[in-house]
Amino acid sequence: MAEATRDRVRAAIQELGFVRNESARRLRQGPSRAAYDRRATTPRPRAFGIVVEDLTNPYASDVARGAELTLNEAGHDALWLSSDHSPDKERRSLELLAEHQAAGVLIVPVGIGPADIDRVRASSGMAVVLIDHAGPDVCSVQVDHVAGGDIAAAHLLSLGRHRLAFVTGAQGPQPCAERGHGAARALAKAGGGKLFTLRQDALSPTEGQAAAHRLLKLSPVPDAVFCANDLLAIGMINELQRLGVRIPDDIAVIGYDDIELASSSAVPLTTIRQPRYAVGEEAAELALAEFAEGESHLHRQVILTPELVIRESA
Structure with a gap:
């Protein structure tokens, strides 16, 4: 392909918000030997992404664990990703999930805004739930x-x-x-x-x-x-x-x-x-509902209450 043609394709991709369909790419390549060997007939469950700021933070991993357990109970997988407080890495995480046809994403946002959420939905059809942030026309779970x-x-x-x-x-x-x-x-x-x-x-x-x-x-x-x-x-x-x-x-x-x-x-x-596991559980329930209901889904904002735990330091 000529370089000028490549430039026009890249410009069109950027303008249209295109994301590569990883499943379609693998289909064009044909089935692998492992695929021929598989005997399972049950379709693979859809995965949901969980994107947090820092997976080394125990709070973030507890939220992700609460979400994963809820998704697993509903028959779905969870993919944990960390943005490391970087908007660029956050964007790449969303692109990766869209490319692999994730059903939805539960995200602690560091850079995305309402316009980005609209693009994610339009280009991939993923359900989007914000954690610890709120926004217009989007489900969210927050602690007060x-x-x-x-x-x-x-x-x-x-x-x-x-x-x-x-x-x-x-x-x-x-x-x-x-x-x-x-x-x-x-x-x-x-x-x-x-x-x-x-x-x-x-x-x-x-x-x-x-x-x-x-x-x-x-x-x-x-x-x-x-x-x-x-x-x-x-x-x-x-x-x-x-x-x-x-x-x-x-x-x-x-x-x-x-x-x-x-x-x-x-x-x-x-x-x-903070009700750490409950934050993840609520976010997963909202994502599952949006995935199941599609355009008829009504977005909800859930606010949970923190409580004081008195020990010896104060």
Whole structure:
């Protein structure tokens, strides 16, 4: 094929939103020897994609696991993918799922918007469900993170702590930003107070350790810390203790998520529990419904409530 022809084909593909049909490609190639050997007559179940920001984060893997179990019970497979907080990788994940004719995608979005969702549906027919985000004309499952932040700060205030710090990620993911808004709301309801905000490069234990050093340089030093997730909180507690700070006597620390490690850390972590498995289960149910009902499907937005789990750190 001439280069000019290739350029015209590429332009048409981009304009029309074409995605390669992997099944059709394999059909043109003809059946493999393995295909001749198979004796199964039951059609292969359709797969659903689960795209999260970071599969190494226990919260994300628990959400994906809840979704997978629900999909499996309905006779479908689940494909786990991570965007690694990259819009480009997120786009490639969606293209891969469309190419393999996935029935739907459950996604924690980092870059896609309403126009992208419309293109995904139009080009592939996939059902789309957003996790931890909402949008027009799309199903979604969220936790009320503003309420979660409010609960966390209100608990710290009830302990007599008034110099609160909020430790979060540098990129300010929407759920984390909402947790900060909730904490600020609790302070406002209590008559004011200073909420210091420390932004770290990632929501990880290592960044929690780094935040501990920054925290002790503040003047005055906060007497309570609300971390945007448990990984940050566990790293912070470990480093504060190493530096001779007593938890919770000198500084109370509260996390968010209630991952499995929270209860078994050096100082069992007080945290805001997200219904992790329920988030995945609800998202899967919405995706299954949209897949089954097609254009008659009515989109729903599900909002779940977090709860306080009191342990020894605050």
